[in-house]
Amino acid sequence: MTGATAALPARVSARDDQRSPKLDLWICWxxxxxxxxxxxxxxVVLTRVMPPPRPGVGxxxxxxxxxxxxxxxxxxxxxxxVFIGLASVTNGLVAFQMKRMSVKPIFTYAYIATLAxxxxxxxxxxxxxxxxxxxRPDRDPHLVALLYDVGLLTFVGSxxxxxxxxxxxxxxxxxxxxxxxxxxxxxxxxxxxxxELLAAPVFVFQKGAFAWNGAISFYEGTVIFVVxxxxxxxxxxxxxxxxxxxxxxxx
Amino acid sequence: xxxxxxxxxxxQSVSLWLALVFGAVLLGAFVSFPGFFPxxxxxxxxxxxxxxxxxxxxxxxxxxxxxxxxGVMLVPFFMVIVYQMKRMATPTQVLAYGYLSAAAxxxxxxxxxxxxxxxxxxRPDRDPQQIQLLNDLAWITFIAPVGMIVAQNVCLALAVYLDGRxxxxxxxxxxxxxxxxxxxxxxxxxAAVFRTGPLAWDGAISFWLRNSAYGAFLVVMFFxxxxxxxxxxxxxxxxxxxxxxxxxxxx
Numbered sequence: 001m002t003g004a005t006a007a008l009p010a011r012v013s014a015r016d017d018q019r020s021p022k023l024d025l026w027i028c029w030x031x032x033x034x035x036x037x038x039x040x041x042x043x044v045v046l047t048r049v050m051p052p053p054r055p056g057v058g059x060x061x062x063x064x065x066x067x068x069x070x071x072x073x074x075x076x077x078x079x080x081x082v083f084i085g086l087a088s089v090t091n092g093l094v095a096f097q098m099k100r101m102s103v104k105p106i107f108t109y110a111y112i113a114t115l116a117x118x119x120x121x122x123x124x125x126x127x128x129x130x131x132x133x134x135x136r137p138d139r140d141p142h143l144v145a146l147l148y149d150v151g152l153l154t155f156v157g158s159x160x161x162x163x164x165x166x167x168x169x170x171x172x173x174x175x176x177x178x179x180x181x182x183x184x185x186x187x188x189x190x191x192x193x194x195x196e197l198l199a200a201p202v203f204v205f206q207k208g209a210f211a212w213n214g215a216i217s218f219y220e221g222t223v224i225f226v227v228x229x230x231x232x233x234x235x236x237x238x239x240x241x242x243x244x245x246x247x248x249x250x251x
Numbered sequence: 252x253x254x255x256x257x258x259x260x261x262x263q264s265v266s267l268w269l270a271l272v273f274g275a276v277l278l279g280a281f282v283s284f285p286g287f288f289p290x291x292x293x294x295x296x297x298x299x300x301x302x303x304x305x306x307x308x309x310x311x312x313x314x315x316x317x318x319x320x321x322g323v324m325l326v327p328f329f330m331v332i333v334y335q336m337k338r339m340a341t342p343t344q345v346l347a348y349g350y351l352s353a354a355a356x357x358x359x360x361x362x363x364x365x366x367x368x369x370x371x372x373x374r375p376d377r378d379p380q381q382i383q384l385l386n387d388l389a390w391i392t393f394i395a396p397v398g399m400i401v402a403q404n405v406c407l408a409l410a411v412y413l414d415g416r417x418x419x420x421x422x423x424x425x426x427x428x429x430x431x432x433x434x435x436x437x438x439x440x441x442a443a444v445f446r447t448g449p450l451a452w453d454g455a456i457s458f459w460l461r462n463s464a465y466g467a468f469l470v471v472m473f474f475x476x477x478x479x480x481x482x483x484x485x486x487x488x489x490x491x492x493x494x495x496x497x498x499x500x501x502x
Contacts (some may be wrong), residue, residue, distance in 0.1 A: 024342050024413055029347065074444040081395045085353045085402020092349030093404070099344075105404035112348060124360070124396055131395070132387050132442040135293075141382040147384075202347035247341065 018111065025240045028093040031199050038106035046076025049126060050222070052152050052213040056206035059145045066144060072093035072136040077127040084124060091115045094169070094232070097239050099249050101176035107168040114168065118161030126155035156212040157203055159196045166192040181235050192228050256463060263331050264482050265285065267473060269329035274323045281462075285310045286368075290453035292444040300386050301379035304372050306394035309375070311372045319363040322358070325469075329354040332407065332472065333422070335479050339414040346413075350406040355398030364393035394461065395443035397436040404433040418482075425475055428468075435464035457493045 020026070048069050057065075066073070070250040090113055098108040129151035133144050170189035173181045199217045201210035208217040281287060285307040291300070320490065333354070336347040367389035371382050411419065411426035439461035441450030447457040 021342050024345050024354075027409065028345050040303055051302070073391075078395075078440045078444050079399070081443060082398050082401060084396065084398035085356075085400070085405075086398075088353035088399065088402050089349040089406065090355060091348075091352040092345050094346040095348045111354070112352050117354045117359070118500055119356045120359045120363070127396075128388060128391055128443075131391055132384060135387055135443070135446070136383075139384070140378075143380060143384050182425065251337075251344075 021245050022240055022243070023241075025093065025096070026095075026145055027232075028089050029087050029236055029240060032093065032236065035083065035090055035207060036233075038083055038086075038228060042076040042080050046072040046079075047127075047130060048072070049050045049130070049152070049155055050157060050218075052218060053148075054207070054213055055149075055152065055202075055211050056112070059141050061142045061239060062145045062148045065148070066130075066133050067137075070137075073130050073134050077131050080123070080127050084119060087119050087123070088116070096249070097180055097236060098169070098172050100178060100180050100239075100243065100247070101172050102178045103172050103175045105250060107172040110168040111172075112164060114161050114165035115148060118165060119155050122158035122161060123155070125158075126151040152212050153202065156199060159199060165192050165197040166190070166196070180239050185231060185235055188224075188228050188231055195224050263334065263476075266327035266331045267476055267480070268321035270469070273324035273413040274473075276317060276321050277296040277325075278466075280314040280321070283320075284314035290458045291386070291390070292453050293387075293442075293451050296348045301375065301377075304382055304386075305375040308372050308375060311368060314391065315365045315368045315372070319362070321422070322361045323364065326358055328469075328472075328476075329358075329403070330394055331343070331476050331480075335476065336407065336410045338483070339410050339420045340416045341410050341413045346406040346410040350403050350410075351396065353399045353402040353406065357403065360392055360396050360399065364389050367392060391443045394452045394457055395440050399440050400436055409432075420479055420482075421475055426471075428471060430473060432464045434469040436461050453490040471491060 040050075045052075048065075055066050095108045095112050098111060100103050125135050129147040133139070133147040133151070166189050170186045170193070173186035173189065174183065199221055202212040202214075202217050203218075205211040207212070207214075212218060283336050286303065291303065295303070319371065330351075331348050333351050337344050356444060362443060367385050371385035375382075406427040408426040411423060411429070416419055440456040442454075442457040443453035445451045445454070445457075448454055452458060
């Protein structure tokens, strides 16, 4: 408690200077659309992970997939190696807005922790597997096929980190009395949990709606994710605008 | 009970000393890993890679077990940076949360890379192609994903620039230095793509520049943090003295 109360006067008096009072929040907000545009460019256009190539294919077809897209996979995932950290900045912004909610900051810390975990199996493992698959043209084709499965199953099938992440966000919004985010955002976030559950069968099916490229496991989940993300970005902007200049945020 | 100030200051000092001790231990492991001096060539054949693991099995295991045990010991050091960022008179604490999230993900990558080296060394009689793949994954995971460190350093630099205190927590040059280190590390993302030249994982830029820039960052931040902790202690002693004077005046 001493730390929080002692730190506050310095923070408030610092506003005397002429800089934009919410500059750090706006920088982090702009990172959101920038990162997810780049994410789309990398995963959809360059590396062809989204929409995913078919699971039920033979070793030869897998190798020709990597042969056909080797250059763009290298370019796309090298970009991801540099810019993946922007995801952490977006975490920070959501976490900060959660701190403004009337609930104790437990969900905030859980939000940061779950996404810090999720970035590694949920995005970077796919990149490592695909990069390794195209690193040596003379690699044993069966090992290349193994990397294909590692990349796509970790990408589509990293469920729990995000399920927990959505759960704590939805709970924080639902319990918040300060109305930082509207209640309907909690419902959309709960839907995100449902999409993660519906992606669980990717570990079983090689074709059909529940395969990693299926109508339910991939397309339905992705559509809801895009809606969720769009709402989150718009609501974050609104939350920053509506945040009072002299508001004291819990430490 | 909230921690008293002296306890918190002690936690910071202890974290710095932990970083010094384990930094030295990690440097020892770095120097003794047979694959770093000189760094293994990504162009080596599967047979050459397998022979390397067979000849150097003991030292590979010893050095990588040390990486495994001690790499994450630098986390308290990064958390001292988070704490000091939270003391800054920035408009909000959002950059500290972004830094925390990036640090957690970044350390996870360090924790994964040594596992691939240790798995590769576990059965030297494995198919050389498989050993080569594990070796590729170790090197790619160790060198290429610089994005988390880049995000950490950019968050730190922005916070330093936005710190409105009359006497900033960190001097401004720490911001410039932090950005310079991030820029020096960015090209190492190419280690996941190139097998020869300065951007390959054994190259002048991806190996030597990247690793020495990061080493320099840790050393410089050790002294910067030590100074910040001393100044914090001074400020708190002053505040306590002032409070006592005030109490006496009231009496």
